[in-house]
Every structure is written in structure tokens, then in C-alpha cells.
Amino acid sequence: MEDMVKIYIAGKMYEVPASLTIMNAMEYAGYQHTRGCGCRAGFCGACATIYRIKGDTELKFCLACQTKVQENMYIASLPFFPTQKKGYEIEKIKPTETIMMELYPEIYSCIGCNACTKACPQGLNVMQYIAYAQRAEYEKCAEASFDCIACNMCASRCPAQITHSMVSLLARRLNGKYIQPHSDHVDVRVQEIINGEYNQLIETLANKPLEEIKELYNHRDIEK
């Protein structure tokens, strides 16, 4: 007989197999995900979830597709969080010292509480990358935020109302467009893709088992 645990979804108790992720446990309990579920593999950020273990003061943050259920887990999904996203044309802005102040001035109201970092299910040092953005160190900000999946749990905790994922997205765009050297061979490769030269290869790859795809990715050739 499989080990079972009691969990609470929206306050209602369910008994579910202990081996399941929160996402699968919700489905086991009868919930159908029409929101709050995407890649099921920890990449898309759609399944942001908040939980607390009964009797524990600490509120925890995780991805439902990556986190196993635990006994007495009280679960709330956060499939969407309203963010502050500024419109800009990357061609018309530059990585100046003032561009963050113009587009996201709230980053200068950071009080250093570090709640953003504690909420990040990717383990990113969110407060640090915001500090890089404040100092116009866009390359460092881009590097430190590279694994952000925009689940926005950091934003949900921020007393300064910062939308960290949008700030870091701007830094990565500025970094990619203006700071990193232009890569001519990427232009050539993009054109080859547009011409359909890789369609067959992509189809072959897409039909491989997930483990083999991971293996190929982990051992791919990386340009020095």
C-alpha cells in the first residue's frame, strides 16, 4: 500500500500518495489545471505555489511541478501575479545609467529586506541582481538573473512594489543587444533555421526520449 499524506488545497483536506508532486497531487485530488501549469518541468514559471506546513511559522515558495507533497501541507497556487511591465522599444533605448530610473524607478526604493531572494524557487540572489540594476551593471544583472522563470513570487513579497522579473528582463535585453559582442554566425544560423534547414533534425530530436534529450543537451558543443 502506497504511503499517503494529508494535504490541504484551498483549505480542503485530501489524502494523496506521498510520492507525488504538488501538481500531480492536485490532479489526483480532482483538480484540473487550466491555468498554473505549463511545461511540468521547472522551466516556464506557471506553477508558482505557496505553502505552509501546519504548525510552522515559515511560509514557503516553490514550483508545484518540482516539489513533492508533505504531510499537513497547506497549499495555495499563484498561477498569475499582476506585474508592472513597461513598454519600450529596445532599438530606441540604450544601456545608460539612467534607463532603469526612467523605466523602473521603484527599484531605488528597495529596503534590503531580501524577501525576494527568500521567495525565489530558482535559488537566485534576487536582491543582489536588483542592486546590479540600480548601479547600471547590466551585464552582472543579466548573468545573475539568467535562470529567472518569471514566476513573480519575488514580486508578490516585495514591500517596494518591484517587479523583479521585468527589471532583469530589461537588463538581459540591454546586455544581449548592446553589451555582448555581436555574433555574426548566429545571424547565419537564424537564417538557416528560417529557411527550414533544421526542420528534419528538430523533428528527430523532438521524438527522442526526454532522458536522451537531456544527455545531448548536457554534452553539447559549447563555443569557447
Ligand code: FES
Ligand atoms: S509547470 Fe512549468 S515550471 Fe512548473
